[in-house]
Amino acid sequence: MFLAVQFPFADIRGFLEGGGSRLARPAWPLAEPGLDFVRSAGLVQPRRRGGVADWAGEELYGDAKRAFRFPDRLDHLQFPLGEATGTLRCAFRRFHSEGTVARLEVGLKVIPVAPISGTPVDLLTLIRSVLTLQVSVRDTNLQPRAVKLIDAGEHLARHFLFATTNHQRRHLAGPPEPWWLTCGNPALVIEHSVDIVPPPHTRRVLEVSAAGASLSHAWIQFGKERCSVWFMARSEGDPDAARRLRIHLIRLHAERECLRAILVHIRQGNRLNLTRNTPTSDAVQSYLRDTVHLLNKPRHMGLEQSAMLEAAHQALGVVFEGETASLTLLRRQVAALVDGYVRRAQNTAAVINNIQGNVMNTNIQMGNVSVTGDFNVVTATNIQNSFNKAANSNVDADLKDKLKAVAVEVAKLAKQLPPDDAERVSKDLEAFTSEAVSKTPRKEWYELSAKGLLEAAKTVAAMAAPITTAVKAVLALLAV
Structure with a gap:
């Protein structure tokens, strides 16, 4: 069994004049492996199995071992699997970015203490135990802070904002503002065998025959955090197709969470300079055009993307009343595209399992x-x-x-x-x-x-x- 936890970040410094004093390197998604590094996190490295077509930036990652730590002797801790128990092994801690959309991704392998064949496995109890595990995250003063795994996103956002700021140039743009790099709702993809049944109230979404996978979804609430959880039941299938599916689920979540954050910034009216024919305005509009087009595609990478987006639907939380000043500053085609996306989100019904x-x-x-x-x-x-x-x-x-x-x-x-x-x-x-x-x-x-x-x-x-x-x-x- 394998768990991939993701914290999605929206980094809007590329839309600010002067770049918000962001360090010039790594220049995601064109970072140089082995040379570039993320300060107080780790070295940029190539992904061992390479990236995937149609998703920029997936072939490289920044090692995040210094930014995010599990308790010592993690493999000695036991986690409930229903009637059995298991241990965890950390497979990776990675910081991914393509410039605006970023994420920290943690991979965990669940190793049963004893064979669990024929034994009921309680996935919900396992998920709760893992997501409430105490981890250590570096704060803005680079000191470790103990938090629950599910609550780590906000602290990680502050850490990566601080770690990727050119502090010698801060006098040009002032100290970094917290909203320059923010964390959205976390996500979890759990791959398990078909003989393990997802919790009640999960929603069956899609069959992906190439990957030998059946997808189900639920939103799980932990305190103030709401986690989008995908259950990926696998039988015999192409392992590479299963990997592409997992990357697609994780990246799709990050893209939508990032877009939602940027729409909130635009609604604020004074955060982003949308004055026409300026480099910052052009950058924002190019991002909006490309991302909305991407999320409007019914299929992507040969997958039923619309079914995935509909299953993980949540209220957008963004309302543009009438012809707001923010939208009128956009080019007509881009404004219409954004307005259509927001209106569809507001006027679409979805069944969400909590x-x-x-x-x-x-x-x-x-x-x-x-x-x-x-x-x-x-x-x-x-x-x-x-x-x-x-x-x-x-x-x-x-x-x-x-x-x-x-x-x-x-x-x-x-x-x-x-x-x-x-x-x-x-x-x-x-x-x-x-x-x-x-x-x-x-x-x-x-x-x-x-x-x-x-x-x-x-x-x-x-x-x-x-x-x-x-x-x-x-x-x-x-x-x-």
Whole structure:
């Protein structure tokens, strides 16, 4: 079994005048192995098995052994695997960067103390034990600080900001600001055999036959940190394809987290100089164009990228109201691209499986509204599909908004119903939405499904009025 933990960083110093006093070397992604080094971390080295096509910077890494340390005699500590135990061996600690998108990646091999064939393995307990392990991270004064592994990202961001700053030139740009290099949500990819079952409430996402892998996903909460966890169940398959898949999952997470951070900076309005026809503005816009194009691709490297992004969806947390000053400074094509990306994130429903402590539940994220409950797969999927069908339809904007409102209210209703009743009302919702957005809605069909929604709402007193109001608002528009 193998675990890869990732802390993604957004380094925006390339978008600042004077480069934010960032050291000229290493010049990622064109660093020189064996010559360049990351101060207080380690030497730049070539990746033993090389990089991967379509992802810049993967062929090199900075050794991070000095920046990040595990407890002494790590291989003597035992970690629970359910009825068995195992030890950990650190395979690597690497700092990767292509300039703007960076990450620290830690690889851990799990070695069972005794054979575990036929023994139930509790992956969730193992993950909790590993991510709450005490590690040592160098602080900005280069002194070690003890933190839990899951909480190391913020400290690592401060360390790499300090370590890669030219302190002799600080008088030109002032001391480095913490927002120049920030850490996003961490991610974990855990490769395991197919006879080990992922925890309940993980979502089955994709089969990758070349890698002999089945992918499942869940968000796991640890205190204030939320970790995106991919479960990669492997059978016989091409080991190189499995490696490419793991790199793709990790890099895709880093790209999206970095883009989210930079959109927040742009929304601030005064952090990045977007004055047209300036080198810094051109650099920001080139980054936005290339990254949004990349994340909009349904397939990349022969993989169903859209399914991966949708499974690991979370609220973007960025809203550009109307024609904000920040977006109007961008070139028209870039502004439209960014605006489209943000709007899709706000108007897309996704099913997010959360595990917090011993509580496991499903969160249906509908734009900026989320409803959390113990939904089964069919119920959650029907509600998700209904919201997305309305959001992506060609109907009048008013009807579209009211259909999305019905989906939100039905989700709130479904969480309070027994599983069979919740599934039934979600099917009525899907039928109601499908008929309402069709070219020629059939009155007898949408009224029948509307009746089912209204009848279900009567069983939960608090939901009767909201459901009735939302459904009748749609019926009024369809009757016009």
